[in-house]
Amino acid sequence: xxxxxxxxxxxxxxxxxxxxxxxxxxxxxxxxxxxxxxxxxxxxxxxxxxxxxxxxxxxxxxxxxxxxxxxxxxxxxxxxxxxxxxxxxxxxxxxxxxxxxxxxxxxxxxxxxxxxxxxxxxxxxxxxxxxxxxxxxxxxxxxxxxxxxxxxxxxxxxxxxxxxxxxxxxxxxxxxxxxxxxxxxxxxxxxxxxxxxxxxxxxxxxxxxxxxxxxxxxxxxxxxxxxxxxxxxxxxxxxxxxxxxxxxxxxxxxxxxxxxxxxxxxxxxxxxxxxxxxxxxxxxxxxxxxxxxxxxxxxxxxxxxxxxxxxxxxxxxxxxxxxxxxxxxxxxxxxxxxxxxxxxxxxxxxxxxxxxxxxxxxxxxxxxxxxxxxxxxx
Amino acid sequence: xxxxxxxxxxxxxxxxxxxxxxxxxxxxxxxxxxxxxxxxxxxxxxxxxxxxxxxxxxxxxxxxxxxxxxxxxxxxxxxxxxxxxxxxxxxxxxxxxxxxxxxxxxxxxxxxxxxxxxxxxxx
Amino acid sequence: xxxxxxxxxxxxxxxxxxxxxxxxxxxxxxxxxxxxxxxxxxxxxxxxxxxxxxxxxxxxxxxxxxxxxxxxxxxxxxxxxxxxxxxxxxxxxxxxxxxxxxxxxxxxxxxxxxxxxxxxxxxxxxxxxxxxxxxxxxxxxxxxxxxxxxxxxxxxxxxxxxxxxxxxxxxxxxxxxxxxxxxxxxxxxxxxxxxxxxxxxxxxxxxxxxxxxxxxxxxxxxxxxxxxxxxxxxxxxxxxxxxxxxxxxxxxxxxxxxxxxxxxxxxxxxxxxxxxxxxxxxxxxxxxxxxxxxxxxxxxxxxxxxxxxxxxxxxxxxxxxxxxxxxxxxxxxxxxxxxxxxxxxxxxxxxxxxxxxxxxxxxxxxxxxxxxxxx
Numbered sequence: 001x002x003x004x005x006x007x008x009x010x011x012x013x014x015x016x017x018x019x020x021x022x023x024x025x026x027x028x029x030x031x032x033x034x035x036x037x038x039x040x041x042x043x044x045x046x047x048x049x050x051x052x053x054x055x056x057x058x059x060x061x062x063x064x065x066x067x068x069x070x071x072x073x074x075x076x077x078x079x080x081x082x083x084x085x086x087x088x089x090x091x092x093x094x095x096x097x098x099x100x101x102x103x104x105x106x107x108x109x110x111x112x113x114x115x116x117x118x119x120x121x122x123x124x125x126x127x128x129x130x131x132x133x134x135x136x137x138x139x140x141x142x143x144x145x146x147x148x149x150x151x152x153x154x155x156x157x158x159x160x161x162x163x164x165x166x167x168x169x170x171x172x173x174x175x176x177x178x179x180x181x182x183x184x185x186x187x188x189x190x191x192x193x194x195x196x197x198x199x200x201x202x203x204x205x206x207x208x209x210x211x212x213x214x215x216x217x218x219x220x221x222x223x224x225x226x227x228x229x230x231x232x233x234x235x236x237x238x239x240x241x242x243x244x245x246x247x248x249x250x251x252x253x254x255x256x257x258x259x260x261x262x263x264x265x266x267x268x269x270x271x272x273x274x275x276x277x278x279x280x281x282x283x284x285x286x287x288x289x290x291x292x293x294x295x296x297x298x299x300x301x302x303x304x305x306x307x308x309x310x311x312x313x314x315x316x317x318x319x320x321x322x323x324x325x326x327x328x329x330x331x332x333x334x335x336x337x338x339x340x341x342x343x344x345x346x347x348x349x350x351x352x353x354x355x356x357x358x359x360x361x362x363x364x365x366x367x368x369x370x371x372x373x374x375x376x377x378x
Numbered sequence: 379x380x381x382x383x384x385x386x387x388x389x390x391x392x393x394x395x396x397x398x399x400x401x402x403x404x405x406x407x408x409x410x411x412x413x414x415x416x417x418x419x420x421x422x423x424x425x426x427x428x429x430x431x432x433x434x435x436x437x438x439x440x441x442x443x444x445x446x447x448x449x450x451x452x453x454x455x456x457x458x459x460x461x462x463x464x465x466x467x468x469x470x471x472x473x474x475x476x477x478x479x480x481x482x483x484x485x486x487x488x489x490x491x492x493x494x495x496x497x498x499x500x501x
Numbered sequence: 502x503x504x505x506x507x508x509x510x511x512x513x514x515x516x517x518x519x520x521x522x523x524x525x526x527x528x529x530x531x532x533x534x535x536x537x538x539x540x541x542x543x544x545x546x547x548x549x550x551x552x553x554x555x556x557x558x559x560x561x562x563x564x565x566x567x568x569x570x571x572x573x574x575x576x577x578x579x580x581x582x583x584x585x586x587x588x589x590x591x592x593x594x595x596x597x598x599x600x601x602x603x604x605x606x607x608x609x610x611x612x613x614x615x616x617x618x619x620x621x622x623x624x625x626x627x628x629x630x631x632x633x634x635x636x637x638x639x640x641x642x643x644x645x646x647x648x649x650x651x652x653x654x655x656x657x658x659x660x661x662x663x664x665x666x667x668x669x670x671x672x673x674x675x676x677x678x679x680x681x682x683x684x685x686x687x688x689x690x691x692x693x694x695x696x697x698x699x700x701x702x703x704x705x706x707x708x709x710x711x712x713x714x715x716x717x718x719x720x721x722x723x724x725x726x727x728x729x730x731x732x733x734x735x736x737x738x739x740x741x742x743x744x745x746x747x748x749x750x751x752x753x754x755x756x757x758x759x760x761x762x763x764x765x766x767x768x769x770x771x772x773x774x775x776x777x778x779x780x781x782x783x784x785x786x787x788x789x790x791x792x793x794x795x796x797x798x799x800x801x802x803x804x805x806x807x808x809x810x811x812x813x814x815x816x817x818x819x820x821x822x823x824x825x826x827x828x829x830x831x832x833x834x835x836x837x838x839x840x841x842x843x844x845x846x847x848x849x850x851x852x853x854x855x856x857x858x859x860x861x862x863x864x865x866x867x868x869x870x871x872x873x874x875x876x
Binding site: 057167169170206207211219223226227228229259264270271274283298299307312314331 | 569570571676679680681708713714715716717718719720721722723724725726727728730731732734735736738739740742743746764766767769770771772773774775776777778779781782783784785786792794809810811812816817819820822823824825826841
């Protein structure tokens, strides 16, 4: 029996069109011609991946097997059958694929592709199920254009977030260059989702000292960029300038967060010397403005309780985690697997109310059985 | 105790077949003329092996080199997270602390039988 | 505005070395540096000497991409001869049983674009360490500095300097070829070190050489030294993942690596994540016989230098309880004369009591190749 049967919010599900043609249909004629090119399929909507090859495991780059032959993540029926209706799903944040369009080399094309995704999203998935919420696709390589797009569609009631994937400017996301995006997001009442992706931009997603070569290393190091984005946002005062802004760092893992909080605080004198924006302790900004999605949960290889021990070293960690599956990617965490990783008393927060806090939702009331669990550290 | 699992002809050459045997879901795999039977629950996140990839197992005697495995050795990769399990023993190649229950099998006539109380060996 | 000091609860200051039953510490890394070419001149070949002494002393050395605007050295270490402050502030004040000398700015030399010249200077530095430092105090031991620019030359240098039994390890410096240390191109260095029984030291800071094609931290070009100092752990993360997954420790089972800088609370989560990625994509690395975490536990050690300070002892104990095997992985390294160096007592006061002797002494005794009869 699942440890938690109450309403679930999943903040990272990757939905897709059945084929790229669905998105192309939303492009202006001039860009439909661009995609058609020589008629032999030599133009992709998706940019180049910089992994250097995906490794030798069969199906390692394939998403969840779609038993009806559809592109994984594109079938509403399968998503309901495989996930949403198998568990007590209350709300979902659909995060497209990985925000990869920002890595398209051609900025004019990137603008149009993101517009097309947003229009398609509103016409399709966001109208198909009351549980679906989603993020605004933006070309973050042109922050002013991104801001325009946020203002254009961000008023839609089901759009709750702005998706930042690869950082197309080669700067971490706190850099002042990106601030027009935050300004527009706050104006429209949206939060920020940061998601990793192995897309090719100089110095943007390459890991420290050129690490992350190949799929296994990349998977193990995908958390690095998230750490840098958090530090950068603090250094550049994103949360001083935009105090209503919250950021969900998705699919970067969770176990590096304690170390990051402590190391930022260790260096606060230095950070304050270099930046006028660090008014509070860095860890305080993290507690108030940052959440992490739980997938891929770094289950301990040693002792079953190891992860909980590590996370409990930070007081209030239970407020910083939002459950996610990453459906349909082959690295996903099933809800029942994720439930086993945390103390029972954390589950109502991790699986529901922390996400409600980010998106300004009123959580559904918990039954008395779960209310008594809340606060337990078993 | 051997119980009937499936028609031999129903076990495909190229992929797994999930059957119900004595109230358990079993995945049957044909490889190199043998039929293997594993419990259809991946020990990682308890999902089904249905549609998992089956292929020969490789060996490596030196870093950077791949050698062919002995004939007959094969794995099934769980379609959910690609963990690979030895068809004969059910052991996870990457981490032997994870194992799928495997069952002895035999073929009688045109039927595959599995020893629902046994472990490890295959027909 | 809250102060960081409010977060940290250290043990009472009355718990001094004797009270905790602390044996004399082994300091796995204190930094020493040369200042003028005149110090190195006696050890340079004649032609190089003539050329290099006519240039500014650090001309060949790449600059670091970021520098701390608050400096990195203890105030007390300024204004006198380096060895004098070393004697006063470390040897006399902390009374270590033995000290391993590592390099500070010189690790940047290992990335120099003038790699032939750098090779000559590095050779001279090793000889200078042996003759100008090790001779001064029998407690001092050295590391053989090598550059990954020319791995075969580096391997020869390791074998040559290994004949001096006061050289107890190898300092590899930067990823000079813009590849993580897992890449086979560096194997000659690790092979020579393993054969000689010398652990290889990988230091944060080497990744700062401004001419490297690889970034020191992920996520793009950050704006401040403070971000670098916070995130410098990432170079260890990348190197560790590459070394393990690319089979370095499967090939050289006797090799040991010491990570210096970057703290230690990152370790458990990173290791679990490596195992997770490995189980998923196992077929890509079929030459590995064990989980990545098993290789880490056996072959990699983690220094206490830059250990995280903004957490209570209870919080640190919680982290360490998640990975109790780290008791054998941690090696005390003062990081002297850097501003954030820690005395053995300071480190000991943070740790679980039963970990102290292993971390402050025994693990270092086990790791470095000490002279015969000096254990």
